[in-house]
Amino acid sequence: MDRRKFLKGSALLSGLLTLSPSNLWSFGKTIENPHTGKAKNIIFMVSDGMSLGTLSMADLYSRNILGKGSNWLNLYHDKKVTRALMDTASANSIVTDSAAASSAFGGGIRVKNGTLNIGANGEKHLPIWQQYKKAGKKAGCVTTVTITHATPAGFCVNSSKRNAEPQIAEMYAELELDVLLGGGDEFFNPAKREDKKDLYSVYSKKGYRILKTQNDLKEIKKGEKLLGIFSTGALPYSIDRTHLPEFKNTPALAELAKTAIDQMKDHPDGFVLQVEAGKVDWSAHANDVAALIHDQLAFDEAVKTVMDFAEKDGNTLVIITTDHGNANPGTIYGTDATRNFNSISDYKYTNEYILNKIQKDYSVKDIKDWIYEGNKIVLNDDEAKHLQSFYNGLEKEEEGLYNYKKLPFKLYSEIQKNRNSVGWISMDHSGDYVEVAAYGPGNELLQPFIKNTDLHDLMLKACLI
Template sequence: MDRRKFIKGSALMTGLLSISPMDLLASGQTEESKKGQAKNIIFMISDGMSSGTLSMANLYSRNILGRNTCWMNLYLENRVARALMDTASASSIVTDSAAASSAFGGGVRVKNGVLNVGANGERHMPIWQKFKNKGKKAGCVTTVTITHATPAGFCINSEKRNAEPEIAEMYAEIGFDVMMGGGDEFFNPEKRTDKKDLYAVYKQKGYQVLKTRADLSNIDRNKKILGVYNTGALPFAVDRAGREELQSTPSLADMTSAIDRNKKILGVYNTGALPFDVDRAGREELQSTPSLADMTSAAINHLKDHPDGFVLQVEGGKVDWAAHANDISALIHDQLAFDEAVKTAVDFAEKDGNTLVVITTDHGNANPGTIYGAEATANFDSIAHYKFTNEYILNSIHANHNLQQIKDWIFETNRFRLTDEEAKHLLGFYQGLEKEDGLYNYKKLPFKLYSDIQKKHNSVGWISMDHSGDYVELTMYGPGSNLLKPFVKNTDLHNLMLLATGLA
């Protein structure tokens, strides 16, 4: 079903799930399936997922797409063990992704900003190295750079999470079996400051290098995999969906040249104005990059026949980036893309019978949620009209645009109309009259201003633009899930994985 079409009677579907707490804590798995030893582990992290993100993604999926998410169905069908998890780091009740991943990876809480390195320089062996030493294959896939904090926390030691060029070299030295995501700038000699050709290094070590989505169909099963599909992170999921509309509208040159001089012409190509020219660019990038589910499926297929089993980390990294930008459309659609990867993993685990699937987040971020009001349902459902991320929309506005152009663009992409005052305020950022900072706002876009404008129309609010210290959802399916207690610390998962596989 089209993601922008409302299902009939959607207003009846907006309540919270009618499930008792006791039902949610129960597990529909058999005692045998829960207690068996896991041969494989798939550890899934929706980075920066507050509980409101999980709730709103399911609400959107039910109201607009007509179905619950896979994650919520696991609860509804009592198929999983469930817990709350404390995500603090050694230096703060609010963790960053490096310390959070290190808690899982090294089993010890470290300070924010470092990867598996203690306060006195102790180097805690990351869990994927432990599993490789025991003969299992190991890999990571992510929607951000493969050298980013979350995959790195399972794999290496580093005193600086931002040492991504060096982390790319560490991966090759250790020899992980599947690594897929973004980050061409850390492997490409033309983009690295030291001019090292990391692609050549990986090929010399027996890796097949994948660069496009199509490459996933031509994987050599006898080689390890390095898949790097973009400079920086991969595109947001909702921007992929919006590209078809951009492709269907002509440019000014197209309209000028393709005219039959013997006929009068009426050409209507869009509701409102045609897209800005800058937004036609980058379509090939959107088409050539795989989804998280694509990469997850390819990774599982590549690893599944190894006689000693495998461990795989899967990260929906841009959920966190969307929360930092207070971007509800990006947030929901990347959470849904993560959920598709969850389905891929659980479907495999169900057939395999020997795979423990861990589904969680590393921390909350911005704590978004729906706001009470008479029009809350209709307002929230209007997000179905949002064609692109706020990053994409705001990048398309420039200082020389007039107010009407901005108002037309916002209506075209979000289906609501700015007031003149809102348009003036928005334009002020591009004319240097105002500024806005933020961890992932390197382009200095007016994310907060725009999300505040959107809030009037979609009834979604945010507490901040940064991480939060709240307890988070933790779910397990498969052998070893019986080990999960109702409340855990993030470091507990390190030993749980070792116990579940019989290595502790």
């Protein structure tokens, strides 16, 4: 063998072996395409915490119960999008949190879980919405959780702590982002902030219209910057919004997305917008199948809203994805699987609402009657007694992210599983590869397998600054 060829080959192999598997599999940084830089606008859609089973079950529910395929899956059927699998890891784990995941999209780097666009040595990476804002585009974020939560924040700010939401609310004001719609009154209201700062006043002085209810959306004027805060904490789950009158004046995600698009679409230099279904993640943490499916379907309606605009506009890159999986729900084999799954259509409320209503003095009969009213599930006495034991202190309280009242989410999901044939592997994030779809100018840049930071690079190549 020629010794020089051998040494050259050895050096090449040695270089390859220093790369991580995700680097070997990632194609985003090597793309060269003559059609790049054609998009005027970007709409980046995130169904937070959406495992593939969530996407599948929402489509199955839509077909079986609503009589139509989901909008996301119809994009695949109609071959309107390019499609990829994505590795979602963070800098310090194969399983990411939303802050690190959003930083991969927003900052183009993998950071440690819990941080927003802050590198290992404290270096700050300029978030992508700031880059586009400085280039003259309008920029906005829409979410069903607090507007200062990790996913919107990852596109906009640098913070060593994702939970620094009062400070993130102030950062947004300094950046003068054009549209901010979601929840989180406690981070803007002086009566609820520890420092008593009136951020609503700060935003008003900067020319923002403050929105608090669905009706306020009718008062918007062209050219105004918008701060819409529609709840303390997150917005209500979609299924509760449908059935509970106290939530009737809360806008749905699709309506918020349309509001943001309409407010920015005429800007001559274009716009960038993030649309997040944040409570898909929260419902997965609670193993709450009705909340999960209905919030995923609400996201799916937002997909239609965005695609209706993008197809007509012709200059908008749309990216539809998730930041990570969560709880990996899925349907379970059995002779009654279809009938059992379809019974979810009888559920009127979230598990959170149902379990919150049970009181210490509820008898076994009271619990059985209430569960039947909420889910059309007939409990046996042992199941009702087991639930009752959580409320009279005989069972250990359940922990879990977003389980603020320590409700028996896991126990109740196991009771439901026996009737609806849906199982869960956990109550937390997973490291599974996830779906990505892209439409519009630049969608040809999406390769079959990518890592999360590649979407940052794709946006910059498709929509030049």
